[in-house]
Amino acid sequence: MNLLAWIHLREYLEGAMERGHEFTVGLPGDGTYLVKLLEGVDVEDVDGAVSGYWPAFELRAKGGSAGEVYQELLGALQERIGGGPGTPEFEPFAAYVRERGSRLSEEEVAGRELAQVRESVLRWRVTEDEQYMVRLWRDSELSREGDTVTVRAFGLEGRGEHIGAAVQALTAAVAEAAGKHDAPGPRFDEFTAWVRTNGERVAAAMLAHEAQVEHEYLGAREKLAAISPDDIAAESSTGVPLLVDFWAAWCGPCRQVTPVLAGLAEQWAGRIIVRKIDVDQFDGVWERFGFRGIPAMLLFQDGAEIHRVIGFGGKESLVAELEPHIAPVDR
Numbered sequence: 360m361n362l363l364a365w366i367h368l369r370e371y372l373e374g375a376m377e378r379g380h381e382f383t384v385g386l387p388g389d390g391t392y393l394v395k396l397l398e399g400v401d402v403e404d405v406d407g408a409v410s411g412y413w414p415a416f417e418l419r420a421k422g423g424s425a426g427e428v429y430q431e432l433l434g435a436l437q438e439r440i441g442g443g444p445g446t447p448e449f450e451p452f453a454a455y456v457r458e459r460g461s462r463l464s465e466e467e468v469a470g471r472e473l474a475q476v477r478e479s480v481l482r483w484r485v486t487e488d489e490q491y492m493v494r495l496w497r498d499s500e501l502s503r504e505g506d507t508v509t510v511r512a513f514g515l516e517g518r519g520e521h522i523g524a525a526v527q528a529l530t531a532a533v534a535e536a537a538g539k540h541d542a543p544g545p546r547f548d549e550f551t552a553w554v555r556t557n558g559e560r561v562a563a564a565m566l567a568h569e570a571q572v573e574h575e576y577l578g579a580r581e582k583l584a585a586i587s588p589d590d591i592a593a594e595s596s597t598g599v600p601l602l603v604d605f606w607a608a609w610c611g612p613c614r615q616v617t618p619v620l621a622g623l624a625e626q627w628a629g630r631i632i633v634r635k636i637d638v639d640q641f642d643g644v645w646e647r648f649g650f651r652g653i654p655a656m657l658l659f660q661d662g663a664e665i666h667r668v669i670g671f672g673g674k675e676s677l678v679a680e681l682e683p684h685i686a687p688v689d690r
Contacts, residue, residue, distance in 0.1 A: 383463065383471055384456050387444045391468045394460030397429055408676055415455055423612065423672030427652060431669065434651035472522045473501045476510060479526075482561070483554045486540050490566065491558030495533070496526070513550075576614045579621035586634045588641055588648075594634060595659035599686050604635045605644065605655040613654045616671040620656075623678070630686040658684050 382396045402411045402425050410421045411428035416439070420431035440449045463471070476496050483491045499512040501522070508525040509518045515536065517529025537551075538544025583604065586594060595601035604620055606613035624633040638644050638653060648657060650669060658666040658681065666684045668677060 383468065384460065386453050386456060389453070389457070391463050392456050392460030393463055393467075393471075394456050396456075397432070398459070400429070400432060402428060406676070406679070408680070409670075409672065416451070420669075422652065422670035423676065424670070427612070427670040431652045438651065469501060469503065473499070476501065476522065476526060483550075483558060484539075485551055485554070488563070488566065490561040491554050492561060493554050493558030495554075496529075497557075499529075501525075513546075572614070575618050579618040580635070582621040583617070583624065583633055583635045586636060588636060588644060590634075591659055592662035594632060595663075596661050597632065599629065600631050600665065600684060601659045602631055602633045602681065603657050603659065604633065605638050605648070605650065605653055605657065606635055607638050607653060610653050612671045616654050616656075616677070619671075619674045619677060623681075627685060631681070656681075 381393060383391055384394055384396065385391045397413070399415055400411050400413045402409065404425070408421070409423065409425055409428050410419070411425075411432055412419050413432050413436075416436055418432050418435045418439075420428050420435060422428040422431055436452065440446070440452045442448055444453070476499055478494065479496055480492055481495050483493050483495070485491070496510070496512050499510055502509050502511075506520060507518055508520070508522050509516055510522065510525040510529050512529060513533065513536075515529060515532040517525045517527065517532055519525040519528055533550070536544050536546040538547050540547075586603070591601065591603060602620070604613075604616070606617070620633050624631070636644065645651065648655070648664075650657075650667070652669055654669075654671055656668040656677075657664055666680070668680045671677065
């Protein structure tokens with residue numbers, strides 16, 4: 360479905376940072392708490408290289424921005440407590456939430472969830488040349504019955520086990536009713552008129568810039584050969600270090616770094632080999648190579664990892680990270 364596109368999770372995380380790191384956390388059998396979950400994280404930015412340390416859980420992360428570092432730390436925490444309630448790893452987290460958070464009533468939880476849905480900003484494409492940013496769910500309503508959440512808007516509804524699933528189902532219902540300009544649904548004109556009235560049109564210059572960036576990204580992506588995880592040993596045994604870019608089509612920073620990597624592959628020809636691996640194409644690749652965020656750029660020599668860069672903080676920072684580890688210039 361390409362009619363609607365949610366604002367990227369990273370932007371929501373940065374919004375949570377602006378609100379003082381406030382998150383709602385549900386503890387099974389103990390209710391829901393409002394807690395400044397990331398309070399106490401030490402973040403340092405040295406020449407564009409951002410690192411973070413979470414003393415409460417003794418976790419460290421690096422990234423191209425504070426948002427990426429926080430996302431990495433949350434991913435690391437989730438991996439640690441993945442066994443869930445009742446496990447030894449989960450209890451320190453639960454204790455942290457109880458100690459630092461405030462317990463919310465069911466009404467408060469529902470109110471916060473509904474407010475979050477209503478404030479969500481989506482991009483609506485009437486055509487590729489006419490697009491809007493709009494709070495589509497600003498008049499939505501939410502209800503719970505047992506373990507089922509229902510979100511209603513425009514006379515349509517979506518249901519799920521949690522609010523995210525319910526909104527996803529509602530989004531699908533709206534997409535089906537609206538259709539697209541070249542295949543309009545029964546309510547295409549109605550939704551188009553509503554969005555034009557209530558949304559903010561994306562400037563033509565922005566659309567042109569996005570189209571140019573997309574063109575550069577696709578061209579650069581074609582210049583980087585794709586391999587599988589099992590190819591790494593052979594590809595990195597040529598005497599030249601192998602840089603593997605672990606990426607995904609849905610990853611915004613991956614799109615930003617791809618033209619840079621294609622340029623470095625040409626600039627450093629003979630000193631480095633650059634290949635790519637789509638993380639969505641291989642099961643277990645995250646666990647196998649031990650990263651929780653992408654782009655993850657891992658450097659290999661003779662099958663062994665010698666360096667890694669997680670996230671993209673700009674070309675200058677990436678060059679500074681990689682250059683000490685690549686083959687020297689032939690003289």
